[in-house]
Amino acid sequence: MKIGVLVKNVPDTETKIRLTADKQGIETQGVKYVMNTYDEFAVEEALKIRERLQDGTTVTAITLGPERVVETLRTALAMGADEAIHVDDPAFEGGDSLTNARIIARVVEPMGLDLILGGKQGIDYDAAQTCSALAEALGTAQALIAVELKWSEDNQSLEVRRRIEGGDEIVHVKLPAVISCEKGLNEPRYASLPGIMKAKKKEIKKVDLTGVGLDSAEVGASGSATRVVGYSPLSERPECRILEGEPVEIVKELVRALREDAKVL
Amino acid sequence: MTNDILVFAEVREGSFKRINAELVSAASVLVDKLGGVVHIAVLGGAVDGAVEEARSYATGKVYVVKSDVLDSYSTQGFASGLEAVLKECDPAIVLFGATAMGKDLSTRVAARARGSLMTDCTELDVEDGALKAKRPVYSGKAYADVITTKATIKMASLRPNIYPAAQKTGNLADVAEVSLPITLDQIGAMVKEIVVTSAGRKDVTEAEIIVAGGRSLKSEDNFKILEELADVLGASVGASRAAVDAGYAPHSRQVGQTGKVVNPKLYIACGISGAIQHLVGMRTSKVIVAINKDPNAPIFQHANYGIVGDLFEIVPIMTQQFKELLAS
């Protein structure tokens, strides 16, 4: 089986997001970038499939972004991916998810992948669009927010358990397909030292605008139909009112306040 | 292209979901500026009831794609049906709920139509023909203001509980039947079964009130006191990651970074300290009540009302008081 894994490099979950003075972006200085949490589940799942099949299955990690994203490809290689592709060109700057998915589609289409795994969303822009848009561009099946994959005997189809409101959907999926991964699917491994040392020697393949064969007007900001015009902080909540007194009295006051002041009951 | 807005109506088990009425309400505000009407698209197998309901909300038409192929949800089947509706009604804007189905379908359709898509919006507006949205980014640590930049079809998914449910128009809109251009064998992924995990209770992402507990609940059994309060309030029960990791609550209830993002009217945090990973999942709640023994717990910096005390003492009193209030 040929598996592709989409990975992305995002600010660590602990990062404090500060807006720039002009509110046009976030302060990137001092921000630590790591592999997107949900993409770790995708890499792990791909490696597990390869280990289970033992049939020469290959795992290729793919990312689109500036130079700093290479580190995330290295992480994927160190975890055990066989190959890595870095899609990068100055023309790609400012592209939205739908546009970037079209670029990635051009890269993966000739590879003849059977399965593409990705995170359920990037924890930076939280758009949750890439996997689905890629499936559309490739014309394949899709299953998003997967927490369990159960394979058929011939490994040509599978049942995906995906999270929905109030329960799970069991989706029957025929390959080729794009599947986005959710927490609970597996427990991602650490990049081991031998893995890291091996990853150091692996070549990362670069693909640029010419390589994807698109016109510069179709990619990046000019190719995108949405644009972020600014950022704003979360609205401040008024200072917390600490209710004091005997427990019963406090609760009575709370009930009154929720009903009469806040009007949420 | 018309100046109309199309609302994709989510139908589960034959019933018209509350989010649909919220979408109509958001659409009516926008459509006033555009000078068009609000259409509703209903897709599925057995959807007659939902169609009737949709007719009482739409100011335009109700587009119906009814087919056995759509008995179960499939991204490709529904995308194909909606694509056919778009051809008929040619709206300027399509709205979806930011639900599992809405997000799954909206991206596929937007990509196919070469349109624009903004996910998980909390505010929508139109200006000079562009659709403007506010949407949380960086796991809810900030908002991005996004606009559409092209004349192509514009789509957005809207978070539940932002807009009030629309009032019915008092009329019944016309129905336009649209046939489904896809057959079963062309669909590579199809829902086989739905496993309900939170029987009788709304999912935390859909709930108007959430009672949530942290690790200080100390056991799965103790979550019962939250269940009792939730029963009185008609609320859902949420949990912090610490409580989920400790095995006190299932992951489907986890609120926060690696769990769900919720947006209720009232969030009651019981014994939750307020780690950043939890806060990003609930801090857009309208009103937050925090109960914690530790007066320095960060949750108090994000709450509207705080009670410094033992949740095992406070929560049962709350259950009792709310019960009395709602009985009166």
Add this chain to the structure above:
Amino acid sequence: MNKFAMSGRRIAHIRGEKMSAYFDLSEEERLIQQTARDFADSEVAPMAAENDANGQFPRGLVEKLAKLGFMGMLIPEQYGGSNAGNFALVLALEEINRACASTGVTMSVHNSLASSPIVGFANEETKKKYLPKMAKGELLGAYALSEASAGSDAASLQARAVKDGNEYVLNGTKSWITSGAEADLFVVMLRTDPSERAKGISAFAVERDTNGFSVGKKENKLGLRASSTVQLIFEDARVPAENMLGSEGEGFKIAMWTLDGGRIGIGTQAVGIAQACLDASVSYAKEREQFGKLIGEFQAIQWKIADMAMNIEAARLMIYRAARLRDRKEPHTKEAAMAKLFASEMANRAAREAVQIYGGAGYLKDSSVERYFRDVRITEIYEGTSEIHRIVISRFLLKN
């Protein structure tokens, strides 16, 4: 191993100003650091307090460390190691020590003091016999130089090895042996020639189940309570002659060369503990209120924290430099001594200040800083006391 099992993973590691961001780390060095950091936060830190309280050796953690390749960092690839080098070892050790100094010293001793002299001086058969198992963590290594009456004056050691055919017969007692209760393989310095001092010492690799070799009393200590410190007793223990490292009389030289590496490891341990003290102090300063404001708003606390951060950064740079020199096989005895001395003394001050910032709370077993305060004390004593290091450094300046 579940990277996501614990909440609070990566907490305290977004220290934007952490110096390594400015130090030239290669991509794989950053990955090694990241892996060690994730592992330390999610697997090591949660068990540290409990292991300390029970004096429980973290055997399970050692196995997991081995699985990730952290027990073979100085072992060449042909023997199953990762050959990551001293600099990478330092990056990893800091993270592990930040979470738990007992686990840190176990890893440090195994890599720097046990595997390293075997790589450097054992014959091919011995390397093939031991190194792959050491890299896999199946053999835990320890190092035995000190004796009851030969501490700082190591060259005066008395335990004997006498040649008898193809074997050496070992007699005597070693003291203060870290990991001794659990280790499977010991690098032991023994006197083969009583007529010489330093030149009469030879080094041996000794297996735990050697007849006549036993582990004596386990010491009850102030800190590092999850790491054992024991006596080793040799009573006519017989070791094959091919287990000698280097040749007869080279033992002291091997011991000192080995200690240069070990000292970089202990300096790193001090930096790791100091960083833990700083992380704890910063978070406490941001939450503890007195006189109606956060204590971090008082200048007295701000200065303590600034001094801690500055000293940690200086020590870390010294450690990095010594490790780089050792990897390049350039002279580094003075640099290793300076780094270890500076790091251990600054870390003891940092732990003192961390307890001070916590006040009464810092004196309680419930607080992590109480453990840091006890654990850090040994760094000024073992692998060369501060006094010995001052002698080593001044010798470089004053001789000739």
